[in-house]
Amino acid sequence: MFESANLEHKIDKAVYRREEPKLREALLNAQYDLKENGRFPVLILIAGVEGAGKGETVNLLNEWMDPRHIYAHAFPEPSDEERERPPIWRFWRALPPKGKIGIFFGAWHTEPIVGRVQGAISEGEFSQAIAEILRFEKMLCDEGVLLLKFWFHLSKAQQKKRLKALEKDPNTRWRVTKLDWKYFKLYKKFVRVCEPFLHKTSTGEAPWIVVPGADPRYRALTVGRHLLAAMRERLDEKPASRLPGRTPPLLPSADNLNVLRALELDQPMTRDEYQKQLEKWQGRLNMLSRHPRFRDIAVVAVFEGNDAAGKGGAIRRVTAALDARHYHNISVAAPSEEDRAQPYLWRFWRHIPRRGRFAIFDRSWYGRVLVERIEGFCSEADWIRAYTEINDFEQQLVRHDTVVVKFWIAISEDEQLKRFKEREKVVFKRFKITEEDWRNRKKWAAYEQAVCDMVDRTSTSIAPWRLVEANNKYHARIKVLKTLCQAIETALERTKRKA
Amino acid sequence: MFESANLEHKIDKAVYRREEPKLREALLNAQYDLKENGRFPVLILIAGVEGAGKGETVNLLNEWMDPRHIYAHAFPEPSDEERERPPIWRFWRALPPKGKIGIFFGAWHTEPIVGRVQGAISEGEFSQAIAEILRFEKMLCDEGVLLLKFWFHLSKAQQKKRLKALEKDPNTRWRVTKLDWKYFKLYKKFVRVCEPFLHKTSTGEAPWIVVPGADPRYRALTVGRHLLAAMRERLDEKPASRLPGRTPPLLPSADNLNVLRALELDQPMTRDEYQKQLEKWQGRLNMLSRHPRFRDIAVVAVFEGNDAAGKGGAIRRVTAALDARHYHNISVAAPSEEDRAQPYLWRFWRHIPRRGRFAIFDRSWYGRVLVERIEGFCSEADWIRAYTEINDFEQQLVRHDTVVVKFWIAISEDEQLKRFKEREKVVFKRFKITEEDWRNRKKWAAYEQAVCDMVDRTSTSIAPWRLVEANNKYHARIKVLKTLCQAIETALERTKRKA
Numbered sequence: 001m002f003e004s005a006n007l008e009h010k011i012d013k014a015v016y017r018r019e020e021p022k023l024r025e026a027l028l029n030a031q032y033d034l035k036e037n038g039r040f041p042v043l044i045l046i047a048g049v050e051g052a053g054k055g056e057t058v059n060l061l062n063e064w065m066d067p068r069h070i071y072a073h074a075f076p077e078p079s080d081e082e083r084e085r086p087p088i089w090r091f092w093r094a095l096p097p098k099g100k101i102g103i104f105f106g107a108w109h110t111e112p113i114v115g116r117v118q119g120a121i122s123e124g125e126f127s128q129a130i131a132e133i134l135r136f137e138k139m140l141c142d143e144g145v146l147l148l149k150f151w152f153h154l155s156k157a158q159q160k161k162r163l164k165a166l167e168k169d170p171n172t173r174w175r176v177t178k179l180d181w182k183y184f185k186l187y188k189k190f191v192r193v194c195e196p197f198l199h200k201t202s203t204g205e206a207p208w209i210v211v212p213g214a215d216p217r218y219r220a221l222t223v224g225r226h227l228l229a230a231m232r233e234r235l236d237e238k239p240a241s242r243l244p245g246r247t248p249p250l251l252p253s254a255d256n257l258n259v260l261r262a263l264e265l266d267q268p269m270t271r272d273e274y275q276k277q278l279e280k281w282q283g284r285l286n287m288l289s290r291h292p293r294f295r296d297i298a299v300v301a302v303f304e305g306n307d308a309a310g311k312g313g314a315i316r317r318v319t320a321a322l323d324a325r326h327y328h329n330i331s332v333a334a335p336s337e338e339d340r341a342q343p344y345l346w347r348f349w350r351h352i353p354r355r356g357r358f359a360i361f362d363r364s365w366y367g368r369v370l371v372e373r374i375e376g377f378c379s380e381a382d383w384i385r386a387y388t389e390i391n392d393f394e395q396q397l398v399r400h401d402t403v404v405v406k407f408w409i410a411i412s413e414d415e416q417l418k419r420f421k422e423r424e425k426v427v428f429k430r431f432k433i434t435e436e437d438w439r440n441r442k443k444w445a446a447y448e449q450a451v452c453d454m455v456d457r458t459s460t461s462i463a464p465w466r467l468v469e470a471n472n473k474y475h476a477r478i479k480v481l482k483t484l485c486q487a488i489e490t491a492l493e494r495t496k497r498k499a
Numbered sequence: 500m501f502e503s504a505n506l507e508h509k510i511d512k513a514v515y516r517r518e519e520p521k522l523r524e525a526l527l528n529a530q531y532d533l534k535e536n537g538r539f540p541v542l543i544l545i546a547g548v549e550g551a552g553k554g555e556t557v558n559l560l561n562e563w564m565d566p567r568h569i570y571a572h573a574f575p576e577p578s579d580e581e582r583e584r585p586p587i588w589r590f591w592r593a594l595p596p597k598g599k600i601g602i603f604f605g606a607w608h609t610e611p612i613v614g615r616v617q618g619a620i621s622e623g624e625f626s627q628a629i630a631e632i633l634r635f636e637k638m639l640c641d642e643g644v645l646l647l648k649f650w651f652h653l654s655k656a657q658q659k660k661r662l663k664a665l666e667k668d669p670n671t672r673w674r675v676t677k678l679d680w681k682y683f684k685l686y687k688k689f690v691r692v693c694e695p696f697l698h699k700t701s702t703g704e705a706p707w708i709v710v711p712g713a714d715p716r717y718r719a720l721t722v723g724r725h726l727l728a729a730m731r732e733r734l735d736e737k738p739a740s741r742l743p744g745r746t747p748p749l750l751p752s753a754d755n756l757n758v759l760r761a762l763e764l765d766q767p768m769t770r771d772e773y774q775k776q777l778e779k780w781q782g783r784l785n786m787l788s789r790h791p792r793f794r795d796i797a798v799v800a801v802f803e804g805n806d807a808a809g810k811g812g813a814i815r816r817v818t819a820a821l822d823a824r825h826y827h828n829i830s831v832a833a834p835s836e837e838d839r840a841q842p843y844l845w846r847f848w849r850h851i852p853r854r855g856r857f858a859i860f861d862r863s864w865y866g867r868v869l870v871e872r873i874e875g876f877c878s879e880a881d882w883i884r885a886y887t888e889i890n891d892f893e894q895q896l897v898r899h900d901t902v903v904v905k906f907w908i909a910i911s912e913d914e915q916l917k918r919f920k921e922r923e924k925v926v927f928k929r930f931k932i933t934e935e936d937w938r939n940r941k942k943w944a945a946y947e948q949a950v951c952d953m954v955d956r957t958s959t960s961i962a963p964w965r966l967v968e969a970n971n972k973y974h975a976r977i978k979v980l981k982t983l984c985q986a987i988e989t990a991l992e993r994t995k996r997k998a
Contacts, residue, residue, distance in 0.1 A: 003758045003954050003964070011754050124623015131630040192960065199890050199959055204883040207749070210955065221753040229748045249728045250706070254720040255510050259502045384703040391698050455502045456709065460698055461691065465502070 001198045002191070005153040005210045011217035023224045024064045030231040031065045031101065037235055038099035040144045041341070044227065045107050048152030049190070050180050051162040052213025057152070057223055058103055064224065071096045074105040084298075084354040086400040087111065088136065092349040097341035098144075108133055109197070116193045117186055126193075130200050132392070139389050141205040142382070143343035146234050149206055150223055151198060152213040156187045162214070250384075250453055258452040263467055265412050267475040274474035281481035282321035288488045289322055295356040296495045298402045301484060302364045305409030306447075307437045308419040310473050314409060314480045315360055321481070327358035332367065344368055344378075344386075345393055352397065365390055366406075369454050374446050387457040394463040403491045404463040405484055408451060413444055415471045500697045501690070504652040504709045510716035522723045523563045529730040530564045530600065536734055537598035539643045540840070543726065544606050547651030548689070549679050550661040551712025556651070556722055557602055563723065570595045573604040583797075583853040585899040586610065587635065591848040596840035597643075607632055608696070615692045616685055625692075629699050631891070638888050640704040641881070642842035645733050648705055649722055650697060651712040655686045661713070749883075749952055757951045762966055764911050766974040773973035780980035781820035787987045788821055794855040795994045797901045800983060801863045804908030805946075806936045807918040809972050813908060813979045814859055820980075826857035831866065843867055843877075843885075844892055851896065864889055865905075868953050873945050886956040893962040902990045903962040904983055907950060912943055914970045 011019075034042065044061070046054045058072055073094040082090045088108065096102030112129035115121040121129070140147055154162060163180060166172040183190065198208045209226050211219050252258070269277075288294065301318065303311045319327055330351045339347040345365055353359040368390070373383040394404050411419070420441070423433040440447070459465040466483050470476035510518075533541065543560070545553045557571055572593040581589045587607065595601030611628035614620040620628070639646055653661060662679060665671040682689065697707045708725050710718050751757070768776075787793065800817065802810045818826055829850045838846040844864055852858040867889070872882040893903050910918070919940070922932040939946070958964040965982050969975035 001955060001958070003958055004752060004951055005955075007756050007758065007761050009752060009754050009756050122623060124621060124627060127630060128623060128626040131626060131633075134630075195960055199887070199956070202887065202956065204880050204887075207883065207886075207956075209749075218753055222750075225750055225753065226748075229750055233748060249725075249732060250708075251721075251724055251728055253503060253508060254717055254724065255508050257506050257508050259506065262506050381703050384706065387706075388698070388701060388703075452503055456500060456504075457698070457701065457706075459500070459502050461694055 001195050001208075001210060002153050002155075005212040006155045007212065008214070009212045009218045010215045011221055013217070016217040016221070019221060023221065023228065026228050027064050027224060027231075028066065030228055030235065031069060033235050034101070034231060035069055035099045038341075040146055040234060041096040041098050042101045042146045042148065042227075042231060043096060043140070044101065044103045045109075045147070045149040046103060046105050046152070047107065047109055047150065048211070048213065049154050049159060049187075050183060051159055051166065051176075052152035052154045052211075053216060053219050054105065054152050054213075056216065057150075057211075057219065058105055060220055061101075061103060061223070061227075065101070069099075070101045070103060072103040072105065075107065075110070081354065085352050086396040086402075088396055089349060089352060092346060095145075095342055095346060097338065099341070108136065109201070113190075113193055113197060117190050126197075130197065133201055134203065135388070135392055137201070137203070137206050139345075139385075139392075140343060141203075142385060145343070146230060147206040148227060148230055149201075149208045150226070151194075151208045151210045152219065153210050154213050158214045159184060159187065252449050253452075258448065259455050259467065260410060260448055260451060263410055263469050265410060265415070265469045265471040267469045267472050269472055269474040269478065271474065274478065277478045278317065278481070281478060281485060282317070284485045285318070285321040285481060285488075288485060288492070289326060289358070291492060293492050293495050294488075296401060297488075297491050298353040298355050298400075299358045299484075299488060300353065300361070300397060300402055300404045301358065302361045302366070302404070302406040303409065304363060304366050304370070304407065305468075305470070306411050306416055307440055308416050308423070308432075309409040309411045309470050310476055311362055311409050313473060314407070314468075314477050315362055317477045317481060318360065318484065322358060326356065327360055328353060330359060330361050332361060332363040345389065348393075352402070355401070365393070366454060366458075369458075370447065370450050373450050374443055387454075390458050391460060394458075394460070398462040401491070401495065403487050405487045406458075406463060406465050407468050407480055407483070408455070408465055409468045409470045409476060409480075411470050413441075416441065500694050500707075500709060501652050501654075504711040505654045506711065507713070508711045508717045509714045510720055512716070515716040515720070518720060522720065522727065525727050526563050526723060526730075527565065529727055529734065530568060532734050533600070533730060534568055534598045537840075539645055539733060540595040540597050541600040541645045541647065541726075541730060542595060542639070543600065543602045544608075544646070544648040545602060545604050545651070546606065546608055546649065547710070547712065548653050548658060548686075549682060550658055550665065551651035551653045551710075552715060552718050553604065553651050553712075555715065556649075556710075556718065557604055559719055560602060560722070560726075564600070568598075569600045569602060571602040571604065574606065574609070580853065584851050585895040585901075587895055588848060588851060591845060594644075594841055594845060596837065598840070607635065608700070612689075612692055612696060616689050625696075629696065632700055633702070634887070634891055636700070636702070636705050638844075638884075638891075639842060640702075641884060644842070645729060646705040647726060647729055648700075648707045649725070650693075650707045650709045651718070652709050653712050657713045658683060658686065751948050752951075757947065758954050758966065759909055759947055759950060762909055762968050764909060764914070764968045764970040766968045766971050768971055768973040768977065770973065773977065776977045777816065777980070780977060780984055781816065783984045784817070784820040784980060784987075787984060787991070788825055788857070790991060792991050792994045793987075795900060796987075796990050797852040797854050797899075798857045798983075798987060799852065799860070799896060799901055799903045800857065801860045801865070801903070801905040802908065803862060803865050803869070803906065804967075804969065805910050805915055806939055807915050807922070807931075808908040808910045808969050809975055810861055810908050812972060813906070813967075813976050814861055816976045816980060817859065817983065821857060825855065826859060827852060829858060829860050831860060831862040844888065847892075851901070854900070864892065865953060865957075868957075869946065869949050872949050873942055886953075889957055890959060893957075893959070897961040900990070900994065902986050904986045905957075905962060905964050906967050906979055906982070907954070907964055908967045908969045908975060908979075910969050912940075915940065 046058060048054060062070055062072065071094070075090060078090060091104070091108055094102065094104065112121065112126055116126045137147060163176050163184060167176045198210070202208045211222050213219050303315055305311050315329070319329060328351065335347060348365045351359050368378065368386040369383050372378045397404050420433055420437060423429040455465045455467070468476050468479050545557060547553060561569055561571065570593070574589060577589060590603070590607055593601065593603065611620065611625055615625045636646060662675050662683060666675045697709070701707045710721050712718050802814055804810050814828070818828060827850065834843070834846060847864045850858050867877065867885040868882050871877045896903050919932055919936060922928040954964045954966070967975050967978050
């Protein structure tokens with residue numbers, strides 16, 4: 001991987017003086033075309049060895065282009081805010097929107113590489129990290145991000161020379177720390193870890209571009225030209241004529257049976273019984289939320305269901321048991337312009353709770369495989385890959401001690417009709433029923449199929465779907481509260497064993 | 500993943516009698532259209548729990564369609580032939596060509612799943628296996644294979660019932676072995692391993708289709724309809740209008756320096772010195788090939804280089820030192836019709852040597868990133884993904900104790916001109932020079948760039964490129980022999996430590 005970069009590359013001052021202004025102008029033009037075009041974001045990763053000119057390059061790009069449309073981020077030690085969420089969260093929140101350029105100075109590759117060099121993670125864990133990075137980057141590219149990954153390289157001799165030079169100059173002496181020399185001693189080990197890492201994470205869509213870092217002029221032209229060529233190529237391409245579907249179609253079950261139809265939706269519960277149970281489970285939930293070890297976990301509760309199934313009512317019974325400072329209610333409607341400028345999971349990552357908190361989603365990321373699938377808001381390839389992306393997302397949450405509880409609140413077609421009509425009759429319920437509800441109702445069969453596929457493909461042992469029979473609202477609400485309590489209890493048990 | 504499949508699905512006899520003939524006819528038509536169309540192969544994986552009707556389904560597909568164009572393979576204990584090659588080799592040799600249907604009864608997923616259930620491999624190794632499977636299947640799909648993966652499922656109760664029923668019937672009693680009951684006891688563990696496996700290896704291009712296996716009619720219709728829908732969709736799509744390149748362009752280095760230009764191609768060696776060295780290293784190579792531990796390794800030597808660089812001459816100096824029974828010389832020209840009906844690595848996998856043997860490739864799989872790239876025989880996306888595919892391929896070899904030694908035999912542009920002219924003059928050398936050589940020569944710069952990219956992206960610590968300065972043939976031949984000997988010595992050392 002470093003064969004070319006180990007050579008003594010060099011650009012003459014005269015050549016640079018001639019080339020640099022042309023490149024700058026072209027880059028600035030490309031940046032404005034990107035802003036105009038607004039169809040994709042550019043994300044530049046700056047990685048590699050110390051002293052190879054990473055920081056200088058970030059400064060240079062800011063100097064060459066309009067810094068108002070560049071979002072540069074470094075990722076030092078994570079903040080409190082960040083430590084209490086899955087490690088990938090800090091990168092999600094820093095993603096550039098469409099039309100803009102983001103520069104990540106160090107990113108998701110740093111931790112596994114450093115961990116492996118220091119022996120803190122095993123070869124198997126390193127492989128796992130690589131697999132996750134591949135899936136994450138694939139998702140970004142599938143979502144339209146132009147991802148450019150620059151790896152700044154110095155040979156061992158070059159790095160030594162560079163660190164010495166920095167140390168000698170009183171103006172730059174502060175930049176060389178003991179840690180730099182410690183890493184320098186690990187140079188060989190570092191390369192042994194990085195080389196297969198770069199090979200394995202170089203994909204067609206986002207190959208690593210190795211930048212020889214010793215000569216400032218050489219590395220500047222290399223980065224600038226790659227950035228320009230990649231931006232121009234994407235800007236000049238015609239708006240996506242999609243490849244014909246490479247996706248074998250998912251078919252409904254061959255008989256009339258599916259997970260929804262197998263439910264007995266009418267579950268009896270009297271009002272008295274409900275009141276008794278409500279008190280019991282709300283009390284329990286409240287106690288759990290004040291449990292000392294609750295500060296080590298977070299809860300994400302997802303409510304999906306048929307229109308008029310009673311999602312809102314169930315959610316209110318949950319929140320009634322909680323301290324308002326400890327939960328956040330997220331009602332998911334059509335994505336805003338800001339949301340649409342980002343990969344679709346972005347708007348949900350924003351609301352991932354810190355430790356000790358609840359996030360309650362009234363509709364969720366599952367819109368991708370429900371309404372977006374059915375209304376054709378995204379392509380078949382998009383919603384099919386979403387199953388894996390969602391599973392990855394929830395795995396990140398669970399691994400970070402977040403309890404993910406997903407409810408499908410189910411009513412029958414007849415029950416829905418009854419409730420729709422009732423809503424139309426009762427004045428204070430009118431706002432709850434719209435033309436769109438009636439339109440959706442006509443697509444009952446399509447939704448049923450989408451829900452069954454969703455359950456099959458995203459019900460995992462770590463984040464299973466809970467199907468809630470809801471023709472009787474009392475039964476549904478109690479089942480939700482009870483399930484939630486039990487999930488939290490299991491998680492608290494686990495943290496106890498961990499401690 | 501098994502939510503739907505755990506339901507008691509069932510198809511009435513009457514319904515089946517009505518549906519089955521229609522499905523059969525449509526499948527047979529699709530099979531003939533596939534043969535006619537000839538643009539892609541269909542590969543069906545049959546996997547899942549014992550007793551769920553996997554064998555019956557294979558038989559049924561053979562019965563429904565024309566068995567002459569179906570290649571069914573089971574993969575029991577590997578043969579000697581297979582054990583002496585990387586585990587994936589047996590699947591490569593069984594791949595169906597374009598226009599045909601292959602059925603794999605068990606495949607690359609079996610070993611990691613069983614290994615994990617039995618605790619023979621760790622969670623990390625399991626993750627690694629999953630990552631490799633994903634890359635392998637992606638390669639198949641990118642190469643145009645229509646991959647259908649069926650997972651046959653039974654709930655625990657259904658499996659018990661099924662095994663008991665088989666045992667009771669004297670005609671099927673033999674099918675239930677102690678091993679089946681042993682596995683049955685591991686049912687829960689099995690599901691705990693399989694469920695995340697299926698989630699993680701379900702991709703947009705090749706999702707797992709879970710088939711409830713309890714009712715023969717239900718599973719038959721399910722498999723048949725999915726197969727039909729997927730074949731029809733692919734058959735009816737218009738010949739690939741490719742997506743515009745999603746690949747950031749690879750640019751040449753910003754100065755005039757690259758790994759080839761950095762070589763000092765004129766390395767002195769006199770004829771006398773050459774004779775002395777030749778005797779020494781050929782003797783050494785011969786000794787090594789007869790070393791007792793040589794039976795534990797295999798050698799793959801790859802020769803690439805400029806036209807007229809002396810690949811043939813170097814190869815002859817190697818083979819002269821070997822017993823003719825122990826090496827196989829593979830001269831790679833344009834792919835045959837048979838080759839073109841398969842993923843491009845297929846024709847090289849065919850020649851992978853058993854243990855104790857040499858395979859010497861005069862040109863190789865690197866044609867993908869050299870001539871095919873430059874002549875536009877494949878798309879940019881194809882040759883860029885080839886870097887990763889080739890690295891994966893060579894990793895399989897090395898992990899299986901195969902020594903991979905890759906030579907780039909390099910001469911200067913002037914030296915080539917001299918040799919071309921000489922070849923034209925000398926009668927017995929005339930056959931060695933063609934119009935095509937002159938045409939290629941005009942593309943010197945493009946080849947140079949392609950070679951540099953190839954070295955950077957496929958020179959790995961386990962299989963590095965060896966650049967051989969070859970303006971002086973003597974020097975080149977000795978360097979090849981010496982490098983080969985040293986690589987074999989290192990490998991023999993390693994087997995010693997292993998033993």
